[in-house]
Amino acid sequence: MTSTRPITVLVVEDEPIVRMDAVDIVEEAGLIAVEAANADEAIRILETNPDIRIVFTDIDMPGSMDGIKLAFAVRDRWPPVVIMIASGYRKPLTADLPAHTRFFAKPYRRADIKMALLEVY
Amino acid sequence: LKKRLFLVAVAALAPAVTLLAYNEFAFRRTVAAEVNARALEANRQAVHEFQRILDGAKALLIATSAIPAIHSASSDPASCRRALETIVKSVDWIRTILVIDMSGKLACDTLGTQIGMNFSDRSYFAQALATDGFYIGEYTTSRLTNSGILPVALPIHDDAGRKVGVLASALRLDWLNDQLRERGVTARGALTVADRNGVIVARTPSPERFVGTRIPDAFQHLVNAQKEGIQEAVSQDGTVRILGYSPVKSPPTGLYISTGLSKEEAFAAINRQSYVGAISIGLGICLALIAAWLAGGLIRRPLDRIASVIDDWRSGSGQARTGLNAEKGDVEAVGAALDDLLNELEHRSAATARAERQRDLLMHELAHRMKNTLAVVQAIVSQTMKHSGNLESAAERISGRLAALSSAQNILTETSWSAADIVHVVDSALTPHIDGSERVKAVGPHAEITAQQALGLSLALHELATNAVKYGALSIPEGRVDIEWRVGSDRTLRFEWRESGGPTVVAGDRKGFGSRLTEKIVPSYFGGRAGVHFEPNGLRYLLEGVLEQTNNTVVGHATKLTNLS
Numbered sequence: 096m097t098s099t100r101p102i103t104v105l106v107v108e109d110e111p112i113v114r115m116d117a118v119d120i121v122e123e124a125g126l127i128a129v130e131a132a133n134a135d136e137a138i139r140i141l142e143t144n145p146d147i148r149i150v151f152t153d154i155d156m157p158g159s160m161d162g163i164k165l166a167f168a169v170r171d172r173w174p175p176v177v178i179m180i181a182s183g184y185r186k187p188l189t190a191d192l193p194a195h196t197r198f199f200a201k202p203y204r205r206a207d208i209k210m211a212l213l214e215v216y
Numbered sequence: 217l218k219k220r221l222f223l224v225a226v227a228a229l230a231p232a233v234t235l236l237a238y239n240e241f242a243f244r245r246t247v248a249a250e251v252n253a254r255a256l257e258a259n260r261q262a263v264h265e266f267q268r269i270l271d272g273a274k275a276l277l278i279a280t281s282a283i284p285a286i287h288s289a290s291s292d293p294a295s296c297r298r299a300l301e302t303i304v305k306s307v308d309w310i311r312t313i314l315v316i317d318m319s320g321k322l323a324c325d326t327l328g329t330q331i332g333m334n335f336s337d338r339s340y341f342a343q344a345l346a347t348d349g350f351y352i353g354e355y356t357t358s359r360l361t362n363s364g365i366l367p368v369a370l371p372i373h374d375d376a377g378r379k380v381g382v383l384a385s386a387l388r389l390d391w392l393n394d395q396l397r398e399r400g401v402t403a404r405g406a407l408t409v410a411d412r413n414g415v416i417v418a419r420t421p422s423p424e425r426f427v428g429t430r431i432p433d434a435f436q437h438l439v440n441a442q443k444e445g446i447q448e449a450v451s452q453d454g455t456v457r458i459l460g461y462s463p464v465k466s467p468p469t470g471l472y473i474s475t476g477l478s479k480e481e482a483f484a485a486i487n488r489q490s491y492v493g494a495i496s497i498g499l500g501i502c503l504a505l506i507a508a509w510l511a512g513g514l515i516r517r518p519l520d521r522i523a524s525v526i527d528d529w530r531s532g533s534g535q536a537r538t539g540l541n542a543e544k545g546d547v548e549a550v551g552a553a554l555d556d557l558l559n560e561l562e563h564r565s566a567a568t569a570r571a572e573r574q575r576d577l578l579m580h581e582l583a584h585r586m587k588n589t590l591a592v593v594q595a596i597v598s599q600t601m602k603h604s605g606n607l608e609s610a611a612e613r614i615s616g617r618l619a620a621l622s623s624a625q626n627i628l629t630e631t632s633w634s635a636a637d638i639v640h641v642v643d644s645a646l647t648p649h650i651d652g653s654e655r656v657k658a659v660g661p662h663a664e665i666t667a668q669q670a671l672g673l674s675l676a677l678h679e680l681a682t683n684a685v686k687y688g689a690l691s692i693p694e695g696r697v698d699i700e701w702r703v704g705s706d707r708t709l710r711f712e713w714r715e716s717g718g719p720t721v722v723a724g725d726r727k728g729f730g731s732r733l734t735e736k737i738v739p740s741y742f743g744g745r746a747g748v749h750f751e752p753n754g755l756r757y758l759l760e761g762v763l764e765q766t767n768n769t770v771v772g773h774a775t776k777l778t779n780l781s
Contacts (some may be wrong), residue, residue, distance in 0.1 A: 109670065109742040115732070116595030119602070132740065133578065155584065183587030184580065202591040205598060 098147050103127045105214065107137040107152035107165065117151060120205050124212045134160035134168075141173060148175070149215055151208070153201075154182035166193050177215050179208075219516075229501055230429040236497055242491055244483075251458050251482040252446045259444070259460030259475035263468070266400070268467045269387070270368070270771040273310075275305070277383050282315060285572040286383065287374060289315045289323035295330060296324035309391045311361065314384040315372070316341055323381060334383070343613055344369035344382045350519055351471035356429060364389035368419050381588070393423035397463040400662035404455055404478035409471055411466045416437045417471075422453065431472075439464055451476060458482060518547040522554055589625070592671075593618060605730035613730075619648060620678030623672045635664040635766035638673070642699065645677035649685055651695075656690075660701035660711075664766045672741030673711070679730045680713050680757055689718030691753050707763040709742060715754030716741050722750060 104177060106123045107133050108114035121128035131137035135158045140168060141147055154162035156198050168177045170193035183201040190197070197211060280286060281380035289296035300313045304326045315323040320336020322329055335341050353367030365386035372381040392409075397420050401407050408420040414431040431439060438447060441463040451457050457476030464472050480487075521538045528536035537558060540551030596617050604610035623644045627636045642658050650656045665673070681690070683776055689695030695718035701711040731748065734757065739746035742761025751758045 109338075110592060110668065111737045112595045112599075112675075113364070113588075113591045114740075115737055116598055132743075183584045183591065201587045202594045205594075 102148050102192060103129055103144065103146040104149040105131060105137055105147045105152055107131045107134060107150065107162065109133055109153065109156045113153075116134070116205075117208070119210065120208050121151070123205075124209045124210060128198055132156075133158035134162065134165035137165055138168060141169065141176075147173075149167045149177045149179065149212065151179040151181070151212075154160065154184060155186075160182075163187065168194055170194065170196075179211060181204045181208075219776060221508040221512040222505060225504045229504055232559055233497055233501070236493060240493060242488070244486060247483065250459075251477060251479070254443065254448055254482070255460035255477045257456040257460070257473060258402070258405075258477065259462055259473060262475045263462045263466070264472050266409065266471065267468050269309075269392075269395070269647075270350075270352065270471075273368050273385065273387060274370065276307060277313075277368065278308075279348065279383060281370060281372045281383050286315055286324075286372060287380065288369060290317060291380070293324045296652065297326060300324065300326045309388055309472070310366075310385045312385065315381060316384060317381045318345075318379065338365045338367070338384070339384050340369035342513055344384070348379065352411075353386075354411040355389075355417050357428075358386070366392070366411065366587075389417055389427055391466075392418045393420065393427060396423070397422040398637060401475070402477055403480075403481045405457070406451060406453070406457060406474075406476040408474045408476070410439060410473075412439075412470050412472070414472065435472075438474065441465070442534055448479065449476070456480065466577050467654070492761045514545070515547055516544070518551050522547075522551050525551075525554065525558075526559050529558060534558075534565075547780065590620065590623075596621070599729045603732075616682060617678060619674065620645060620674045621671065623648070626673035628667045635666060638663045638665050638670075638701065638703075638763075641665065641670045641673055642677065642701075645674040646681055648700075649678075649681035655696040656699070658699040660699070661703055663703040663707075663709075663763060666764045669741050669764060672738045676734050676738040676746075676757075676759065677713075679734045683730065684715055684718070684755070687716035687719070687721055692718060693716075695754070703763060707765070709744075709759070709761050709763050711759040713757035715756070718754045721755055723777045728744065 104126050106114055106117045106121060106128055108117055108130075112131055114125055118128040118130055120185070126149075127146070129140055129147065131140055133156045134152070134157055137150065138160075141150075145180065152162040152165055156162060162180055162182065163205075166180060169176050169178055178196045179199065180192070181199040181201050186200065188196050195204065199207065199211075200209070227755055240686070263427040276711040279298070280388055283299050285292065285299040294465070296315060300315070303522040304310060304312055312326045314325045314329075314335070316335045320334050320338075322331055322333045322335060324331070338353070340351050343353075344351040348371055351369045353369065355369055356365050358365050366389060367382040367384060367386045369382050371379045372383050374380045396407055396409075396418050399407075399420070401420055407418075407420050408416060408426070408431070410431055412414045413437050415429060416426045416429055419426040428534045431738050432452065436447065438445070438461045442463070442465060444460070444462045444466055447459045447461065449457060449459050458479055459474045459476045461472065461474035464470060477508075518538070518540055521540065525536045525538045538551035539555070542549040542552035600614045600617065601610050604613060624636075624641065627640055627644055638660065639658075639662050642660070646658070648658060684690040684697060685693075689697055696716055698714045698716070700714070701709060701713070703709055735746050735748060738762055739759060742759065742763070744759065744761025744763075746757065746759040747756070
C-alpha cells in the first residue's frame with residue numbers, strides 16, 4: 096500500500112472529550128484525523144472523503160446506526176478501509192463483527208491504538 | 217376409563233336387576249301356585265258335576281229296582297218291559313235298562329233282546345254283585361248300537377233283602393260328551409274322564425278324537441294315583457297344561473277325572489308382564505351402558521385434554537392451555553383452574569425473567585458507563601498532562617477537572633442517569649469555587665439536560681470558574697460574575713458567563729487544554745459553538761447550542777445491548 100495522498104483516519108465517537116483525545120492519538124501517530132459524532136455523520140464523511148483508510152469507531156452511539164452497523168456498512172461499501180472498534184461493552188463475538196476488524200476495550204491504552212494505526216501501513 | 221364406567225354402571229344395575237329378577241321369580245311362583253289351585257278347584261268342580269250325574273243314574277236304578285214288575289221279571293217279562301220302557305222313554309241319557317238274574321241271564325230289557333242271553337261275563341254284573349252296591353263299569357262299545365257307553369249296575373234285592381239280580385244300564389257317551397261340550401272348559405283347557413282302565417270315556421274338546429282311546433302310559437300313574445293331585449303335562453293335543461286330577465280310587469269310584477288349564481293361557485298375563493319387564497330391564501341396562509359410554513366420553517375428553525396440556529407444558533410448551541369452560545362441568549372446571557394456574561405461572565416466570573433481564577442490562581450498563589467514564593478520565597488526564605508545563609500543575613488541574621466530572625455525576629446518579637436540571641448542574645459546578653459567594657449570580661429557567669450535556673456544562677463552568685478565581689473577576693474582591701441562560705421553545709440554549717469588575721485580561725493568558733475544552737469540546741456536547749470574548753468589563757463566554765431531548769437512557773442502552781447480543 097503506497098500512496099502519495101495523506102492517510103486519513105475517521106474517528107467516530109459521541110463523547111467529545113474522548114473523541115478529542117482519540118484525534119490526538121491519531122495525530123501523534125502522524126496521520127490525519129477526521130471527526131464524526133455518530134455513524135450517520137461518519138457515512139456522510141466517507142462518501143465525500145476518499146482519503147479515509149481507517150475508521151476508528153465507538154459502538155454505543157446515538158443515531159440510526161451503532162458502531163457495529165457502521166462497521167458492516169463500511170466493510171460493504173468501502174472494503175479496503177481498515178476498521179477498528181473500541182467499546183466499554185464486552186467484546187462482541189467475532190462472528191458478529193465484519194471480517195478483519197480489530198477490537199479495543201475501553202478505556203484503551205493510547206500506545207495500543209497508536210501501534211495499531213501504525214501497523215496498518 | 218370407559219371400561220371402568222361400564223363396570224360401575226353394571227355394578228350399580230346388578231342389585232336392581234337381581235331384585236327385579238327375584239320379584240319376577242317370586243311372582244311367577246305365586247302365580248304357579250294360584251294356577252295349580254285353580255286347576256285342582258276346577259277339577260273338583262268337574263268331579264262334583266260328574267258325581268251328580270252318576271248320583272242321578274244311581275237314583276234312577278234304585279228307584280227302578282223298587283218297581284214290583286222288576287222283581288217279577290222272570291215270571292212276567294212283559295210287565296217288566298213295560299215298566300222299563302216307561303222309564304227309559306223319559307230319560308234321554310240312557311238307551312235301555314237291563315234286568316239280569318243271579319245266573320247272569322237277561323230277564324227283561326227295553327230293546328227286545330233275546331231273553332236268557334248270558335251277561336255273566338260282564339264285569340259290571342259280577343262287580344255289582346260282589347260290592348253289593350252301585351257299580352260304574354268300563355268303556356264299552358254297545359253291541360246293539362256300536363256306540364260308546366259307560367255301563368252302570370246295581371244289585372236288586374227282594375223284600376227280604378236278598379240279592380235277586382242286577383239292574384244294569386249305561387250312560388250314553390255321546391250324551392255325556394254333549395254335556396261336557398255344553399259345559400265348556402277354560403280357553404285351551406281340557407276335561408278328560410276315563411274309566412278305571414284309563415280308557416277315555418268323555419273329553420272336551422275333541423271327544424271324537426279321544427273317546428275310546430287309552431290315556432298314554434305316561435299318564436296312567438295319575439289314573440291309578442292314591443288321591444287327587446296336580447301335574448304339569450304336555451297333553452296329547454300338544455298343549456302344555458296344568459292338570460288337576462282325581463284318580464280312580466277317589467269318588468266317584470271307578471272314574472278318573474282330570475281338568476287341564478292351559479299353562480300358556482294361565483301364564484299369559486304374567487308372561488306378558490315378564491316380557492315387558494325383561495324388555496324394560498334390557499332397555500334400562502342399554503341406556504345405562506350408553507349413558508356410561510357417553511359420560512365416559514364427556515369425562516374422558518376433558519381429562520385427556522388436561523393430561524396432554526400438562527405434558528405439553530412440562531415439555532416446554534408454555535402456551536399450552538386446556539381452553540375448557542368451567543361452567544360446562546366439574547372436570548372442565550378443573551381444566552379452567554389449570555389454565556388459570558398456568559397463566560399465573562407463566563405471568564410470574566415472565567415477570568421474573570423480565571426482572572432478571574433488567575438487572576442484567578443494568579449491570580452491563582453500569583459497567584459500560586464506568587468504562588466510558590474511565591475513558592473520559594483517561595482523556596482528561598492525558599490531555600491535561602500533555603498541555604501542562606510541570607507535573608505539579610498537571611496534578612492540580614487533573615484533580616480539579618475530575619472533581620467537576622464527579623460533581624456532574626453526583627447529580628446524574630441522583631436522577632438515575634436519565635436527566636438533570638440545568639439549575640442544579642450550574643449550582644453544583646460552581647459550589648467548589650464560590651461557595652456562598654454573593655458575587656456570583658446565576659439566572660435561568662429550569663430545563664432538563666442529558667447526562668453528556670450536564671458533564672460538558674460542568675467541565676466548562678469548572679474551567680471558567682478556575683480561571684476567574686486565578687486571573688479574572690473573582691481574583692479581586694470587587695469583581696463579580698453574572699451567569700445567565702435562556703432556553704428557547706425549540707430547546708435552543710444560549711448560555712452566557714459574564715465577568716465584571718476584575719483586572720484586565722488578555723487573550724494571550726489563555727492557552728492549553730482549558731481553552732480547548734471550553735471553546736471546542738464543550739460546544740460539541742451541545743451541537744453548537746462557543747467563544748471567549750475579552751471585553752473592557754471583563755471576560756465573556758457565550759455558549760450556543762441545542763439541549764438534546766432527554767429520554768430514559770437506560771432503556772435506550774438496553775435496547776442497543778439487545779441488538780448487540
